[in-house]
Amino acid sequence: MKRLTGALLALLVVGVLAWAAQNPLLINGAGATFPYPIYSKWFDVYHGKNPSIQFNYQSVGSGAGIKQVTEGTVDFGATDGPMNDEQMKAFQDKRKTSILHFPTVLGAAVPTYNVPGVSSALNFTPEALAGIFLGKITKWNDPAIAGPNKGVNLPANDIVVVHRSDGSGTTYIWTDYLSKVSDEWKSKVSRATSVNWPVGLGGKGNEGVTGLIKQTPNAIGYVELIYAAQNNIPYGSVKNSAGTFVKADLASVSAAAAGAAKEMPDDFRVSITNAPGKTAYPISRFTWLLIPAKIDDTGKRDAIKRFLKWMLSDGQGNAEALSYANLPKEVVQKEEKAISSIQ
Amino acid sequence: MATATPTIPSAGPMAGSRSFLSRLRDGDEIARLITLVFAASVVLITILLVYELWINSALPRQKFGLHFFVTQVWDPVMDEYGALPFVYGTLVTSAVALLLAVPLGIGAAIFLAELAPPRVSDSLQFFIDLLAAVPSVIYGLLGVFIVVPMMRTVIFPALNKPFGYLPIFKGPSYGVGFFTAGIVLAIMVIPYIISVSREVLLSVPQDQREAALAVGSTRWESTWKVVVPFAKTGIMGSIFLALARALGETMAVTMVIGNTPKITASLFAPGYSIAAVIANEFTEATGDLYLQSLIALGLVLFLLTFILNGLARLLILVTTQKGSGVSK
Numbered sequence: 225m226k227r228l229t230g231a232l233l234a235l236l237v238v239g240v241l242a243w244a245a246q247n248p249l250l251i252n253g254a255g256a257t258f259p260y261p262i263y264s265k266w267f268d269v270y271h272g273k274n275p276s277i278q279f280n281y282q283s284v285g286s287g288a289g290i291k292q293v294t295e296g297t298v299d300f301g302a303t304d305g306p307m308n309d310e311q312m313k314a315f316q317d318k319r320k321t322s323i324l325h326f327p328t329v330l331g332a333a334v335p336t337y338n339v340p341g342v343s344s345a346l347n348f349t350p351e352a353l354a355g356i357f358l359g360k361i362t363k364w365n366d367p368a369i370a371g372p373n374k375g376v377n378l379p380a381n382d383i384v385v386v387h388r389s390d391g392s393g394t395t396y397i398w399t400d401y402l403s404k405v406s407d408e409w410k411s412k413v414s415r416a417t418s419v420n421w422p423v424g425l426g427g428k429g430n431e432g433v434t435g436l437i438k439q440t441p442n443a444i445g446y447v448e449l450i451y452a453a454q455n456n457i458p459y460g461s462v463k464n465s466a467g468t469f470v471k472a473d474l475a476s477v478s479a480a481a482a483g484a485a486k487e488m489p490d491d492f493r494v495s496i497t498n499a500p501g502k503t504a505y506p507i508s509r510f511t512w513l514l515i516p517a518k519i520d521d522t523g524k525r526d527a528i529k530r531f532l533k534w535m536l537s538d539g540q541g542n543a544e545a546l547s548y549a550n551l552p553k554e555v556v557q558k559e560e561k562a563i564s565s566i567q
Numbered sequence: 568m569a570t571a572t573p574t575i576p577s578a579g580p581m582a583g584s585r586s587f588l589s590r591l592r593d594g595d596e597i598a599r600l601i602t603l604v605f606a607a608s609v610v611l612i613t614i615l616l617v618y619e620l621w622i623n624s625a626l627p628r629q630k631f632g633l634h635f636f637v638t639q640v641w642d643p644v645m646d647e648y649g650a651l652p653f654v655y656g657t658l659v660t661s662a663v664a665l666l667l668a669v670p671l672g673i674g675a676a677i678f679l680a681e682l683a684p685p686r687v688s689d690s691l692q693f694f695i696d697l698l699a700a701v702p703s704v705i706y707g708l709l710g711v712f713i714v715v716p717m718m719r720t721v722i723f724p725a726l727n728k729p730f731g732y733l734p735i736f737k738g739p740s741y742g743v744g745f746f747t748a749g750i751v752l753a754i755m756v757i758p759y760i761i762s763v764s765r766e767v768l769l770s771v772p773q774d775q776r777e778a779a780l781a782v783g784s785t786r787w788e789s790t791w792k793v794v795v796p797f798a799k800t801g802i803m804g805s806i807f808l809a810l811a812r813a814l815g816e817t818m819a820v821t822m823v824i825g826n827t828p829k830i831t832a833s834l835f836a837p838g839y840s841i842a843a844v845i846a847n848e849f850t851e852a853t854g855d856l857y858l859q860s861l862i863a864l865g866l867v868l869f870l871l872t873f874i875l876n877g878l879a880r881l882l883i884l885v886t887t888q889k890g891s892g893v894s895k
Contacts (some may be wrong), residue, residue, distance in 0.1 A: 257850075285850030287858075311853070384741055389826030389843075391643075391851025413644065417851040420642035425741055425837050426826025428847060435711055440719075440741055 230427055237480050248278040249523055252356065254303030255281075255289020258393050258448065259511045262329055263302070266539050270531055277527045286393060286417065293514050301514035301522055302328075304393020305417060306493035321518035325492040326532060326559055327510040330481055330549035331539075332449040332472045334459035334507070335400045338437050339364055341379060346460040347372040347469045350405035350498075350506075353462070356383055356444060357402060358409060359423035364442060365507040372469065379442070381495040386436045386445030390427025391417040394448045397509040446507075449477065450547040465498050474503045477549035480508035487552035490562070508549075518567050525566060532563050582767040617869065624863035641828045643848070648860035649753045650867050652828040656745065656838035657871065660820060661813040663749025663755060663834065669806055671753075672760025676802075679761065680768035681790045685759030692765065699758035707822035710751035715742040715823060722746075725837055743825040746834040751819050756809035763808060768794060792828050795797060800883055814872055817842040841868040 248271070253263075255342075267279035284292075286303040293301030294315045306325055307315070335348055337455035352368040356362035361368055366376040381455045388395045396417045403410040413419050427433035430451035437443040449472050452459050461469040470476050483501030488494050498506045515532070519525035536559055540550045551559075590596040627635055627648060638649020679688045723740035730736040771794045795802070825837020826847065827882035841864050852858045 229874075249683075287851045287853040290853060329887040337839070382739070389821065393851075416644045418643045418848050420640065420644065421827070424827070425743060426847075428821050428826070432822065436743070439711075439715060 240445070242557050248276050248564045249527055251279050251300070251524055251527060252298045253275065253279065253289075253300040253302060253513075254298045255514070256285050256286045256393060256511055257283040258304050258450075259329060259548070261304065262419045262543055262546050263309065265542050265546060266535060269542065270534060270539075274527075274530075277531070279531070280324060285391070290514065293323070293516070299519075300516075300528065302512065303514060304331075304509070304511050305396045306495075306512060306516070315516075319516060321516055324515045324517050324562060325512040326562065327481075327492055327512055327551060327555060328535060329543050330477045330508055330551065331393070331397075332477045332505055332508045332549070333394050333401075333446045334449050334452050334472045335446055335462065336434070336452060336457050336459045336514060337444040338441060339379065340381070340441050342376055345374055345458060345471065346376065347463065348460050349463045350401075354402050354406035354409050357385060357387075357408070357422070357424070358412070359385070365536055372463070381442040384440050384443040385421075385424030386427055386433050386440070387424050388418075388430075388433055388446075389423050389428050391419065392429075393509065393511065394430070394446065395419065397495070397497055397507055398446045400495050400509075401507045404495075404498045440512060449473075453547045455543060458516075462506055464502075464504050465500055466502045466504070468502055470503065470505045472507070474544060474549040476503055476505035477508045478552050479567045480504035480506065481510065481549075482552035482554055485552060485558070488555070488558065490558075492559070492562070515566060518563060529563055529566055533560065536560060571629065599681040617866075620758045620862060620866040620869060624859050624866050626859040630858045635719065635860075636867070639828075639830060643852070643854075643857050646854065646856050648856070648863075650841070650864055650891075652830050653839055653841040653844055653864060654867060654871065655830050656748075656824065656828075656841070657814060657836070657868070659838065660748040660752055660780070660824065660840060661810060663746060664752035664813045665806065665810060667753035668757045668760055669810060672757045672809070673764055673802060675757075676764035676768060676805075677762045677790060677795065680765045681794060688765075692762070695758045695761050695765075699762060702757060703816055703819040704822075706751055706755050707819035709754070710747060710819060710823040714747050714750050718742045718744075718747045718750075718835075727835075735834050737833040738835060740835040741837060744833075744835050745824065745839045748820050748824040748838075748840070749834070751823050752813045752816060755816065755819060756812050758894070759809045759812060760805045763805035764798070764802045767798040767805070770801075771797045773855065799886065803879065803883050803886075806875065810875060810879075811872060814875070815842055815868065821846060832885050841865075841871075842855045 235278060260281070263281050267281060271278050281302070285468040286305060289301040289303055290297060290307055290311055292298045294311070296319060307323065308325050336354065337346065345480060346369070349368065349372055352361060352366075355366075355368055362383055363380055364383055365380045370376075370378050396415060399409075399419050402413070403415045413422060425436055427436040427445070430447045433445045433447055434451070435454070437445050447457065447459075451457070459470040459472070461536070464467050480496050480499040483499040483504045484494065484496040492510070492512065494510075496508050496510060499508065513532075515528060519528065536556045540556075543550050587596065631638065631648065635650050636647065636654070638647070638650055639651050640647045640649050641652065642648070645717050651655050679691055683691070718740035719740050723738065726729055726736045727740070727869065731738065775793050775797055776789050779793040780786075821843035822842050824840060824843060826839055826843065827837040828839045828844070829836070831838065845864055849858075852861055
């Protein structure tokens with residue numbers, strides 16, 4: 225009887241060991257939906273190369289990502305807008321360490337519209353965009369719009385503004401940009417993932433906004449660059465801080481990050497809207513991974529650090545195929561330094 | 568409801584004569600306990616739901632108090648929140664939906680139960696059940712691709728031209744808005760009204776019809792003056808089931824209502840509903856007051872449903888007491 229018990233116990237130990245060896249180290253994360261396609265690609269490719277490590281990412285939204293990483297229910301978070309000081313403090317109080325932001329890829333918001341009789345790409349000045357979204361410019365043939373679009377026959381129709389109804393990182397940079405170029409916007413509306421819009425209709429998601437614009441003559445709205453690129457939605461150019469009209473593409477979005485890199489703070493919590501640079505697209509943004517500065521589990525800590533290094537080198541190669549703009553090398557170098565501060 | 572309960576051989580006053588153990592052995596007691604637990608779980612879930620909503624909406628209650636119900640601003644940047652535009656949108660869209668769906672639904676149910684040949688009635692019932700099972704996002708798509716363009720190009724001009732002086736038909740129309748949401752909701756709830764009302768009408772005893780016909784009524788008189796009043800309680804039930812679905816509908820509404828938290832008299836103006844704003848903003852809501860205000864909206868929706876249900880019960884009670892029909 226005793227021998228049998230011993231044998232069973234030994235079997236159990238062997239079984240548990242075998243199970244542990246087969247089961248990879250699981251690292252859980254949660255957050256933004258915008259970078260979900262590239263993150264799941266990265267985690268998949270990385271798991272293929274390192275079968276002992278598996279990342280599990282839930283795209284539950286930036287707000288939920290910040291909440292979950294603060295509460296410690298996930299190992300890392302992801303967000304489309306940097307955490308504010310209040311949220312940083314809440315994290316510090318709860319977890320007794322700080323949280324680090326790591327930019328991963330870039331996105332952009334582009335103006336898209338449906339004006340009967342206009343098929344060419346329109347040019348928008350910051351003043352025109354702010355005026356339209358504040359409800360002050362109400363006709364398509366307003367001089368503020370017509371000025372930089374010489375030769376385009378703009379109708380005297382009322383503009384219908386369309387915005388996102390769901391909380392979104394795209395809304396965050398759109399309103400962040402308008403806050404930078406218009407004092408009136410900043411004081412009246414300001415920046416956030418959802419705001420109190422002065423005018424307009426709300427559509428749920430990029431597809432909701434696009435649907436409303438397609439169906440409503442004389443509508444204008446904004447969508448994520450990736451969505452516009454993948455669905456062949458025409459969009460306009462925006463005048464940047466150097467005074468040139470730039471159409472958003474992967475190169476002009478990366479250029480915005482490069483332009484902003486010189487003045488980038490060490491914690492990477494920075495908005496790159498209206499960035500300097502002749503070729504920079506002004507409504508660009510980072511999306512970030514949120515990693516605690518102190519990770520007690522050494523296995524997880526090493527795995528996360530190795531993954532971040534891989535993400536900044538080989539991982540960036542996967543971005544363009546999915547229409548995300550790459551990080552410029554200035555930012556990559558800065559981030560590589562920051563990785564070593566994870567303890 | 569029941570005026571005279573027929574004596575049912577059950578564990579009533581008679582039960583005392585048998586010992587608890589013997590009843591346990593027969594299984595009666597076990598069955599009673601198990602089903603009691605199931606029944607109690609419904610009450611428990613409701614209480615838990617209210618408790619959770621109440622606990623998690625403490626911040627806006629402290630900060631705004633009753634002003635939450637009358638404030639028209641919803642501003643996540645300035646952290647100012649009010650429920651009024653959403654309550655208004657929820658009530659208006661549901662009212663439009665019921666105004667359209669009730670006559671249509673009850674009319675169809677009367678035809679299916681009383682006038683159509685049984686074979687036609689049964690095969691149509693199959694389609695109605697199918698409609699009731701269609702996910703709401705499909706109805707939303709139907710709204711976006713068919714109702715929205717039709718609203719802008721056909722319905723709005725047709726109503727605005729003759730009645731444009733009335734505030735509720737004022738323009739402009741973007742296609743999306745209260746009326747569009749009401750129409751989509753009406754399409755969604757009609758199957759419920761038809762399905763339940765038809766069953767209720769079919770369960771009216773044949774004697775009632777025969778008695779009406781025997782005293783010389785026409786087919787329609789017997790249907791309208793005898794059968795329908797007899798089934799009134801059940802038909803009301805179907806309407807309140809429809810109302811409950813309309814109040815809480817999220818996906819289809821958010822796709823066609825315009826998502827603008829404004830109170831406008833015009834039915835063609837864009838608006839917002841409680842369920843829609845929660846679904847839209849919950850995932851990206853950062854900040855405790857913001858999140859808790861959304862939960863407080865959930866509590867408001869619960870309250871609204873509760874009050875409307877209570878009023879419905881009252882209405883049924885009042886009308887059946889006066890009532891011509893003896894309900895079952």
